[in-house]
Amino acid sequence: MKVYDTPGFPNPTRVRIALAEKQATDQVEFVPVDVMGGEHRSDAFRAINPDATVPCLELGDGTRISQCNAIVEYIDGAFDGPALLGRTPRERAFVSMMNIRAENGLLNAVAAYFHHATDGLGPDLETYQNADWGQKQRGLALETMAYLDGVLASSEYIAGDAFTVADITTYAGLIFADFAKIDIPANLGHLLAWRAKVSERRSIAA
Secondary structure (H helix, E strand, O other), rough: EEEEEEOHHHHHHHHHHHHOOOHHHHHHHEEEOOOOOOOOHHHHHHHOOOOOOOOEOOOOOEEEOOOOOHHHHHHHHHHHOOOOOOOHHHHHHHHHHHHHHHHHHHHHHHHHHHHHOOOOOOOOOOOOHHHHHHHHHHEEEEEEEEHHHHHHOOOOEEOOOOOHHHHHHHHHHHHHHHHHOEEEEEOOHHHHHHHHHHHHOOHHOO
């Protein structure tokens, strides 16, 4: 099994945390992709992943799976360990909902701000920018942080009493927010405490 990724980037980080939660990191070969050099847009890489994004999972039979949520779903089913997507139909639906909220409202919103309203990855890669859209998405990211803070006021984790993919996505979103210089507002004490707690997990702190 191979994972094509760029270490330290938000979506590859999500997959690496999921693998670590399952204690399966040593069962995967990581293949570095030079995103800053534009390798992900090359014909050679597009033949591997037409989305031209990282990460991309390649199975032993040659099957390739892109899109983070799909990769994590495979990891969750393929390896023993905690159920990152929930166990019952109710849990799986609720975790999925919260994961989508964290992805769209935080991680993707921060990405839009970074790529549209800052220098992003530089002029060679940022070939189209819409600063107004980027700033609007920055506002959405802050709104989502406030929403998640409210969720965490009565919940140990983002989707209930267990660490799930929704927590992984939220954590990656906050790491990206740090990089994009969008700080968690100081009054969001529940979100700040949650972040401090999950940062100590073996899958993240290692």
